[in-house]
Amino acid sequence: MICFNWIQQFTSLMKIDMILTAHTSAPDFELFATPDKKVKLSSFRGKKVILSFYPADWSPVCSDQLAVYNETLKYFQAAGAQLLGISVDSKWSHRAFSEDRHLHFPLLADFEPKGAVAKQYGVYDEQRGAAQRALFVIDEKGIIQWSYLSPNDVNPGADGILEALDTLNNVNC
Numbered sequence: 001m002i003c004f005n006w007i008q009q010f011t012s013l014m015k016i017d018m019i020l021t022a023h024t025s026a027p028d029f030e031l032f033a034t035p036d037k038k039v040k041l042s043s044f045r046g047k048k049v050i051l052s053f054y055p056a057d058w059s060p061v062c063s064d065q066l067a068v069y070n071e072t073l074k075y076f077q078a079a080g081a082q083l084l085g086i087s088v089d090s091k092w093s094h095r096a097f098s099e100d101r102h103l104h105f106p107l108l109a110d111f112e113p114k115g116a117v118a119k120q121y122g123v124y125d126e127q128r129g130a131a132q133r134a135l136f137v138i139d140e141k142g143i144i145q146w147s148y149l150s151p152n153d154v155n156p157g158a159d160g161i162l163e164a165l166d167t168l169n170n171v172n173c
Contacts, residue, residue, distance in 0.1 A: 049136075
């Protein structure tokens, strides 16, 4: 208890957010998925959700990461999961990026107020003004079952997500 209190005090003094961990309720949010349509996390209750926070559309690592997820989408869907990408880019940037890369999953704009959802999940980088590269697997009840914070210059791939979904599906058998 003393150690945890010290960590809380240290992180609040240093303005470091801590990534939300397993067995934490996933904060609800509503963000633009297209210029005229918002998506609310709670609308996916009863279905598993993968949240992929990433720093920016058009950057090389983000482009590669989202291309991997686009190719892996059929496995996510077979596991009963909906993938949602989230960055602080605008809905217009997401639209152009998604069309250019032929992505088949929603990209959500955590644009205004900038990074508000990333902050709720403990993955906003104040110095860079962008989301960190982080992954969350949320169960059908809205509880985070797995989270991972990747170095920003490393594509985390899909293996961790697939393992988390497999574990979650085996627990629910």
